[in-house]
Amino acid sequence: MSAEAKTVERGLGVFEKYLTVWVILCIFAGIWLGRIAPGVATFLDGLAIYVGGAPVVSIPIAICLFFMMYPIMVKIDFAEVVSAGKTPKPVALTLFANWAIKPFTMYAIGVFFLGTLFIKFIGADALDYVKMPLGLNLDLGAVYGAGKVVMHGGVKMLEVPLWRSYLAGCILLGIAPCTAMVLVWGYLARGNDGHTLVMVAINSLSMLVLYGPLGGFLLGVGRIPVPWQALVLSIAIYVALPLVAGYYSRKWVIRAKGDTWFREKFLHVLTPITIIALLLTLVLLFSFKGEIITSKPLTILWLAIPLFLQTMLIFWITYGLAKVMRLTYEDAAPSAMIGASNHFEVAIATATLLFGLSSGAALATVVGVLIEVPTMLWLVWICKKTALWFRREAARV
Numbered sequence: 001m002s003a004e005a006k007t008v009e010r011g012l013g014v015f016e017k018y019l020t021v022w023v024i025l026c027i028f029a030g031i032w033l034g035r036i037a038p039g040v041a042t043f044l045d046g047l048a049i050y051v052g053g054a055p056v057v058s059i060p061i062a063i064c065l066f067f068m069m070y071p072i073m074v075k076i077d078f079a080e081v082v083s084a085g086k087t088p089k090p091v092a093l094t095l096f097a098n099w100a101i102k103p104f105t106m107y108a109i110g111v112f113f114l115g116t117l118f119i120k121f122i123g124a125d126a127l128d129y130v131k132m133p134l135g136l137n138l139d140l141g142a143v144y145g146a147g148k149v150v151m152h153g154g155v156k157m158l159e160v161p162l163w164r165s166y167l168a169g170c171i172l173l174g175i176a177p178c179t180a181m182v183l184v185w186g187y188l189a190r191g192n193d194g195h196t197l198v199m200v201a202i203n204s205l206s207m208l209v210l211y212g213p214l215g216g217f218l219l220g221v222g223r224i225p226v227p228w229q230a231l232v233l234s235i236a237i238y239v240a241l242p243l244v245a246g247y248y249s250r251k252w253v254i255r256a257k258g259d260t261w262f263r264e265k266f267l268h269v270l271t272p273i274t275i276i277a278l279l280l281t282l283v284l285l286f287s288f289k290g291e292i293i294t295s296k297p298l299t300i301l302w303l304a305i306p307l308f309l310q311t312m313l314i315f316w317i318t319y320g321l322a323k324v325m326r327l328t329y330e331d332a333a334p335s336a337m338i339g340a341s342n343h344f345e346v347a348i349a350t351a352t353l354l355f356g357l358s359s360g361a362a363l364a365t366v367v368g369v370l371i372e373v374p375t376m377l378w379l380v381w382i383c384k385k386t387a388l389w390f391r392r393e394a395a396r397v
Helices: 019-036 038-046 059-073 078-086 088-117 162-174 182-188 193-221 228-257 259-295 299-324 329-340 344-355 360-385
Strands: 048-051 054-058 127-130 147-152 155-161
Touching: 019 038, 019 259, 019 360, 038 259, 059 228, 059 259, 059 344, 088 162, 088 193, 088 299, 088 329, 127 147, 127 162, 155 162, 162 193, 162 299, 162 344, 162 360, 182 193, 182 329, 182 360, 193 228, 193 329, 193 344, 228 259, 228 344, 259 344, 259 360, 299 329, 299 360, 329 360, 344 360
Parallel strands: none
Antiparallel strands: 048 054, 127 155, 147 155
């Protein structure tokens, strides 16, 4: 077992164990804030870095999301990433599921449920207002993708069908593989902790290359405005920056304090920071969405159903392929877990940056957080009940 993987041996901490509860509380807190003090959330969203007169990076969100990502990145041991080549089959399976299957099934499921099956509940004529793509300055009335340039709140925005905005959030979730919580899911399922940690690292690195192009392609296919510059900027800010900070601070802390202090003290202090930063972000997100949730509470359900089905589909596809490839249970379980789970921190960050805090895309990514924990805990239970389907590592039988 790797050094970092041992840090989850205490099991789920209070933040992780009750994450669904905290998420629900933050939803209510955000709705409450948006209704009693709408100016507060609007002011915070206005604290942004502007390019060409358009708000590109929300400073409060950028700070929260950096602290979401940094504790994840600092756990990555790049020496283990290199050694992953010694066992290529589980690594190849996870990468195949994450990048060749998952994005496209999410797109198909999203179009079917949001654009067809649930369209009468969402509203065929319902509209959303999203940010103008970075660097694009179109005249009022111009058409871009499925959007039309209008003035909304004194700012040029793109008016798009609401269901397409929800689809954009689902797409961004579908192409964001693996979260730090996978270390916990893999441990609880009694999987190969070293493989899980290596895949967290490899997925973080692969996102630097694949997330932007694949996201831009699928958003374009869905006739959703594709802000390419903002996609690249979101990866730089929300993946590359914390990755670089984590890499160098890890080296500095271990050199100064030693590996034992790093694992037992430093990582222990960082563990709740990701969740706290996520919860603060959710309060901001839902402060903008209070009206639509209170007026149409079933909106959460329409989004949760396709996201849940996508999670289950990818889990069973990956789990089944692991059986066909004759992987051990210790490798099969985390491979399926990593394929099923989403890197919702990056998805929330990208949706917020590309489309705005008040967009339907941002709401869809937040619903992904809401269903992630109970769904993944259920999949842990399924893995343990079906462990006999696979051969076992000799040392663990």
